[in-house]
Amino acid sequence: MPAYESQPYDNLIAGYVVPLANVSVIVKSGSGVIKRGTVLGVVSQLPETNASHGMYIVATVDSSKTDDPQTPFAILSDQEVDATTKDxxxxxxxxxEFNRNALIFGGTDKVEKHEVAMRNIGLITKRVVE
Structure with missing residues (x-):
């Protein structure tokens, strides 16, 4: 079990009353390096084909930029994604259920700005004592 010894403590998950569910996405080129816990919004959706299955193209939620998504859709579950130069x-x-202090947004956005929208789609934020 040496692989588990090197894993850092994961403070993103705040409970299991609401089941965790994942979806495959494509992080849009130009998003840079994003980390686990980054809140993502939909930029567009690929057409439904056998290869794409209507996959969503996403980027970091940032209300200060008109070309970035404004509405939360998912929270990155991968440790790190480098979408600097390619999708x-x-x-x-x-x-x-997620630790509200572990969530990452673009620009100056904070969890308070998006908390209701996140709750409406099943992304529940909680205060966690660390």
């Missing part, structure tokens, strides 16, 4: 496949949580 990258990743996974995101679309339901579950």
């Amino acid at each position: 990258v496949r990743a996974t995101g949580y679309v339901s579950g």
Whole structure:
């Protein structure tokens, strides 16, 4: 079990009353390096084909930029994704309970700005004593 010894403590998940559910996404090129816990919004959706299955193209939620998504859709579940120069496949949580202090947004956005929208789609935020 040496692989588990090197894993850092994961403070993103705040409970299991609401089941965790993942979805495959494509992080849009130009998003840079994003980390686990980044809140993602939909930029567009690929057409439904055998290859794409209507996969969502996402980027970090940032209300200060008109070309970035404004509405939360998922929370990045991968440790780190580098979408600096190309689109990258990743996974995101679309339901579950999350530590509000571990969530990452773009620009100056804070969890308070998006908390209601997140709750409406099943991304429940909780205060966690660390």
